[in-house]
Amino acid sequence: MSNCLSGNEAVAYAIKQINPDVMGAFPITPSTEIPEHFAQYVADGEVDTEYVTVESEHSSMSVCVAAEAAGARSVCATSSCGLALMYELLYIAASCRLPITLACVNRALSGPININNDHSDSMGARDSGWIQIYAENNQEAYDNFIMAVPVGETPSVRLPVMTCMDGFITSHAVENIELLETDAVRKFVGEYNPENYLLKKENPLAVGPYDISPYYMEHKVMEAEAMKAAKARILEVAAEFAKISGRHYGLFEEYRMEDAQLALVLIGSSAGTAKAAVDKLRENGVKAGLIKVRVFRPFPGEELARALANTKAVAVMDKSEGFSANGGPLFAETRSALYDLKDRPYLIDIVYGLGGRDLKTEDVEEVFGRLAYITVTGETGPVYTHLGQRQRRR
Amino acid sequence: MIHAKDINEHTPLEDLTPGGEIYEAGTARDFNTGTWRTDTPVFIAQACKHCMLCVPFCPDIAIPVKDGKRLEFDYMHCKGCGICENVCPFAAIKMVTGGEPI
Numbered sequence: 170m171s172n173c174l175s176g177n178e179a180v181a182y183a184i185k186q187i188n189p190d191v192m193g194a195f196p197i198t199p200s201t202e203i204p205e206h207f208a209q210y211v212a213d214g215e216v217d218t219e220y221v222t223v224e225s226e227h228s229s230m231s232v233c234v235a236a237e238a239a240g241a242r243s244v245c246a247t248s249s250c251g252l253a254l255m256y257e258l259l260y261i262a263a264s265c266r267l268p269i270t271l272a273c274v275n276r277a278l279s280g281p282i283n284i285n286n287d288h289s290d291s292m293g294a295r296d297s298g299w300i301q302i303y304a305e306n307n308q309e310a311y312d313n314f315i316m317a318v319p320v321g322e323t324p325s326v327r328l329p330v331m332t333c334m335d336g337f338i339t340s341h342a343v344e345n346i347e348l349l350e351t352d353a354v355r356k357f358v359g360e361y362n363p364e365n366y367l368l369k370k371e372n373p374l375a376v377g378p379y380d381i382s383p384y385y386m387e388h389k390v391m392e393a394e395a396m397k398a399a400k401a402r403i404l405e406v407a408a409e410f411a412k413i414s415g416r417h418y419g420l421f422e423e424y425r426m427e428d429a430q431l432a433l434v435l436i437g438s439s440a441g442t443a444k445a446a447v448d449k450l451r452e453n454g455v456k457a458g459l460i461k462v463r464v465f466r467p468f469p470g471e472e473l474a475r476a477l478a479n480t481k482a483v484a485v486m487d488k489s490e491g492f493s494a495n496g497g498p499l500f501a502e503t504r505s506a507l508y509d510l511k512d513r514p515y516l517i518d519i520v521y522g523l524g525g526r527d528l529k530t531e532d533v534e535e536v537f538g539r540l541a542y543i544t545v546t547g548e549t550g551p552v553y554t555h556l557g558q559r560q561r562r563r
Numbered sequence: 564m565i566h567a568k569d570i571n572e573h574t575p576l577e578d579l580t581p582g583g584e585i586y587e588a589g590t591a592r593d594f595n596t597g598t599w600r601t602d603t604p605v606f607i608a609q610a611c612k613h614c615m616l617c618v619p620f621c622p623d624i625a626i627p628v629k630d631g632k633r634l635e636f637d638y639m640h641c642k643g644c645g646i647c648e649n650v651c652p653f654a655a656i657k658m659v660t661g662g663e664p665i
Contacts (some may be wrong), residue, residue, distance in 0.1 A: 266582040327581055365586055372564075373588035380583050387576035388583050395581075 176339040179311040181206035186354035190241035193229035199336035200274035203246035226251035230258035237267040240366030249276035263298025268321030285525020420469035429458025435486035446533035470506035482540040600643035610655035617647040
């Protein structure tokens with residue numbers, strides 16, 4: 170069925186269809202509408218969810234941690250500083266191997282305080298042990314949330330999943346999207362049946378015990394192995410999802426990459442803008458293409474290297490400033506992934522779109538212009554640069 | 564399902580549990596955590612009136628009780644915090660320096 174929904178409405182509707190056991194609810198712009206719409210479903214008796222209102226995101230994630238450990242399928246939504254306040258609990262959730270599903274509506278992190286979109290919030294949590302799946306549009310935000318549940322709950326994975334969408338751009342823009350029937354969603358996600366859980370009375374369980382040095386390393390390696398195992402499971406779940414939805418998802422989307430010489434690597438809603446620019450360049454005979462990274466954790470390094478192996482120059486577009494003084498996080502991962510290629514393309518990093526700074530098709534064309542220039546001259550020039558800021562020419 | 568008693572510092576990670584979760588209750592009893600002590604309470608039995616005030620104040624479970632009488636400290640679990648000495652109205656508990664009762 171086709172519907173006109175904002176990204177937030179789409180995710181709230183996905184949660185309604187999933188009918189989770191518990192939601193830890195606390196509002197923060199731009200994710201507020203998710204718990205807000207869902208509260209209406211709770212009030213109308215359309216779901217069985219225990220809707221737990223709390224006083225902070227530290228507590229909303231604590232609710233999810235406790236509920237999930239008790240054996241309850243738990244969900245949450247947040248943005249920006251809310252995610253930052255959850256930081257401690259994000260690691261607890263992942264290390265206790267609790268497959269919570271969190272909708273992260275990406276917003277710039279303070280400071281300076283800003284409510285608009287970039288990826289600095291979720292990128293700050295990229296090493297917390299959460300699977301991260303990013304959406305380009307409302308349809309993907311809806312689909313990703315539904316797929317996240319069986320991915321995280323897979324016994325060989327058992328990791329929490331963060332599904333990300335761009336604040337306001339995706340969360341508040343209304344688009345036509347295809348919704349699945351509720352029965353199909355419930356069947357797809359199934360019942361949450363963990364082998365062990367706190368409320369299993371015949372077998373008492375202790376969760377999150379103190380882990381001394383002779384054990385901590387082993388548990389971290391197990392967690393790392395689970396993250397590696399998640400990659401294949403994400404693809405399996407995507408294949409199952411394609412059967413009920415007709416929509417196909419990979420670890421990343423390759424757009425006009427078959428013979429591309431110049432390529433972008435980026436995440437999220439900017440892909441739509443960049444695809445328009447690629448189309449225009451293609452009309453002018455430029456062999457342009459792009460890769461939209463959908464799954465950032467686990468990072469599809471080998472797959473990305475293969476997809477970029479035949480390009481000549483690549484611009485990685487980072488929508489967060491990592492302050493590494495060496496490029497953003499997507500750049501660091503991509504450059505690392507390409508290192509094992511025999512013939513590597515030239516690679517530059519463009520940090521853009523911070524705090525909601527708009528990215529236009531002309532900006533993307535300018536980036537492709539830089540890539541074309543690099544392939545002609547063989548000189549990358551400054552590798553780590555920013556796009557879209559006001560600055561005197563130097 | 565692997566039990567806590569079967570896990571030790573030589574267990575390979577393949578045999579450990581996800582997140583270190585423990586599939587049974589009360590396993591703290593099995594671990595000698597008394598070695599953390601730097602000060603040690605000494606029980607002076609003749610001064611004790613068995614008022615039982617020290618028992619609930621003990622942050623661990625290091626003061627066993629049987630038939631209405633408190634027994635000798637459980638030094639396998641006592642951390643030597645000294646709260647018991649502080650709450651005892653009858654000077655029946657005395658802290659001494661070092662991990663061993665004198």
